[in-house]
Amino acid sequence: MGALRRPLGAVLVLSAVAVFAHFAFSTFYADSLAGDGVLRIWYALDIVMAACLLAALCVHLSAARAGGDGAGAAAGRRFDATAMVYATALLALAFAWDWVDFLSKGLDSPQSETRMLVWTFVDSGFVVVAAVTGLRLLRPGSPVWPGPDPRAPLAAIPAAALRTLSAAVLVICAGVALHATFTPLYPDGAQVGRMWDVINFFMAFAIAVTLIVRLGDKLALDRGDGATGFRHITVNLAFYAAAMLALLFLWNWMDNFVNPDQGQVNRHVWSFVNPAFVVLAGAAGIDLWRRGARG
Numbered sequence: 001m002g003a004l005r006r007p008l009g010a011v012l013v014l015s016a017v018a019v020f021a022h023f024a025f026s027t028f029y030a031d032s033l034a035g036d037g038v039l040r041i042w043y044a045l046d047i048v049m050a051a052c053l054l055a056a057l058c059v060h061l062s063a064a065r066a067g068g069d070g071a072g073a074a075a076g077r078r079f080d081a082t083a084m085v086y087a088t089a090l091l092a093l094a095f096a097w098d099w100v101d102f103l104s105k106g107l108d109s110p111q112s113e114t115r116m117l118v119w120t121f122v123d124s125g126f127v128v129v130a131a132v133t134g135l136r137l138l139r140p141g142s143p144v145w146p147g148p149d150p151r152a153p154l155a156a157i158p159a160a161a162l163r164t165l166s167a168a169v170l171v172i173c174a175g176v177a178l179h180a181t182f183t184p185l186y187p188d189g190a191q192v193g194r195m196w197d198v199i200n201f202f203m204a205f206a207i208a209v210t211l212i213v214r215l216g217d218k219l220a221l222d223r224g225d226g227a228t229g230f231r232h233i234t235v236n237l238a239f240y241a242a243a244m245l246a247l248l249f250l251w252n253w254m255d256n257f258v259n260p261d262q263g264q265v266n267r268h269v270w271s272f273v274n275p276a277f278v279v280l281a282g283a284a285g286i287d288l289w290r291r292g293a294r295g
Helices: 002-032 037-065 073-105 113-138 159-185 192-223 229-258 264-294
Strands: none
Touching: 002 037, 002 113, 002 229, 037 073, 037 113, 073 113, 073 229, 113 229, 113 264, 159 192, 159 264, 192 229, 192 264, 229 264
């Protein structure tokens, strides 16, 4: 497989970019495409996704079988490879379940809300799995980020500024939690939708901060920072969760710009995004506060 690593890695990364672009921004050009243009693009992308998921599963199965025994960082890497096998297999099965239904109905018969909701998570998960797998294949045996310590930009921020940034993220998390929880108690006529329109901008900022923090930790881990097996688990879990949150939020937020009266599928996704945001961004905010205290 040595000769195929880099070409396959490039295909996986490019496929992730293509799916991400269509997934996140198709709402802006859907009306300019004739007929079922968006679905026809998905029809072609689904074939690519099927091949990429199969390839990614083979890659991670091979990595898990070659992991061997060990403790500390070696155990963490083995866990990471095994977790990617299960995640990719689950993603592939969910994809197959939706894809066969899509093919059987054709372009003229819309799928159910349940299947559309599953597609939302499948597309987001595919972007993460394909991108991570592709980058690993492009740099086998080497860190994905070969440059300076990716955590250096945060470390260079003065402690007071870092704690101010942390406080801003935590305040945003508290605002989202309170607004999402107590919306039913608002008086009739309250512009709840307009409130969310404003809050979404603050959420985007906090998610960007969260993703930067978790990506820095993940890239540092891949460089080999002497982490224990437990740290491998926690860093990877935090990164993948933040990446999924960012993708789901971006898809729903972009759609909200074009379709303010969103459908039931979008509401279901918001009901997942909002609490996940409070937990993940809140944890990143607390982490930033501690880093500021150490600074």
